Amino acid sequence: MTNITARKLKIVQPVRSGQTTEQVVARVYELIKHQDLKPGDRLPPERELSKQLGISRPSLRAGLSALISMGVLQSRQGAGTFIVDGPPALDSEPLRLLAQLHGFSFEHMFETRAILEVGAAGLAAERATGEQLATMSEQIADMFASLKDPQQFLVHDVAFHRAVAAASGNPTLATLVEMVSAILYERRRETIERAHDFNEALDLHRRVYRAIRARQPEEAREAMREHIVRAQRAFALEEKQATDNTENGDD
């Protein structure tokens, strides 16, 4: 029966690769789990830690390297290795690579971003604190002041969306929003110079903000949905212009 090939049995359980790497990750995980380590704390020196785990230093470093690439650890030569401090964040590099590898389209990413941020906006309308509302408002004010400076406008645009995500009160959601947005943001920086008018985007930002402040989840969701749909269109237009006149990017 050769038609077995139709169903690929990709069950890969005996992946011995990373046996020690796994061990390192598991060990650090245990340390964190038992509250022996908190954000900002320093890990034992590599030479000592490798002894504790009974593995060589290069092997230990392979594991630490993986954790660093996950964004969980951070090393400073001469100082030590630390648990990353600051707001929780996932590195977007893995998603970027995966997208590149499988040819994810930007349309799909925008769609995903819309789902995440629409949800975040709805939750923010229910939970946003006064301080979070103030942060959003400030970013909108800064957008007003940056109408003539695309790059600067984009900075405050991203900051506003970050504030909304944070105001959702859901760190898991906020983390995913950040991860997806980071990829689109980097791309957008290259094309935003071709945008002509930010007034529409600004208006929609204000509409989102007003809805959140008024504690109207549905309106906040609808405004955010509208905003991202239009942002996607603007992005697609800029991309098209970039294709049309590859060299003529100054006007």
Next chain:
Amino acid sequence: MTNITARKLKIVQPVRSGQTTEQVVARVYELIKHQDLKPGDRLPPERELSKQLGISRPSLRAGLSALISMGVLQSRQGAGTFIVDGPPALDSEPLRLLAQLHGFSFEHMFETRAILEVGAAGLAAERATGEQLATMSEQIADMFASLKDPQQFLVHDVAFHRAVAAASGNPTLATLVEMVSAILYERRRETIERAHDFNEALDLHRRVYRAIRARQPEEAREAMREHIVRAQRAFALEEKQATDNTENGDD
């Protein structure tokens, strides 16, 4: 008074400006970007690749280790290192660690999962192919057959949700769904034995399926929302029982 003169005479080959790990990741990224590497392809042997990049093998391996932990590469001793084949997937380990580190609650994860899967259900109702519908239906049938076997029921439960995510036609979204669900799934496996009745869950699954098949996005979204809310309640209940009688897990 330049006290640095004595020490620095031996510098012949200044290290590339950045970290070597970054360099490796960037290099592989370039290979993928230029389509020199596709899923399933094999990378050059480590000894050769380290020469090409002008770095030592341990340093190269640190970078590869990072890529493996990202889920982009996979190594098989004696065979080689390959670009991961199969459906796109992000390792959920980073999110798990981040959640543990910052104390993300399961409530928040369920909330995030709800946002993602409700969105996916809506899209699936618009785009699901016949084959994808068939897969969902099969999983529901298997759930019927597994009403007396919690672990088996859970397997088909997860498979159903995976099918819905795939039917959204959005690989980015499907990847995030997988990542979040994987964490909740592992936890659920430990507690599901305490569940008493799967009929309600099964009914809601069928309702989701019927809505998708009938091409009714709003109904699909509502059904999925309802389902996940109830699943969260069931999960919370099982967790509570686990706390009440810690040892009495056999009945």
Next chain:
DNA sequence: ACATAGGTATTGGTAAAACCATTTGATACC
């Protein structure tokens, strides 16, 4: 007494060589 400069120990970063374990494939034997 205090502040600052410099040196030293600590610690992460990189490298090289050697050996082990597994896989693959070729070859020899049945």
Next chain:
DNA sequence: GGTATCAAATGGTTTTACCAATACCTATGT
């Protein structure tokens, strides 16, 4: 022709050594 065995290829791990940056301590001068 099939099967078993061995060898080469390749990832996995360890040991050792040295480089580089940081932190801390000490000495010196004001």
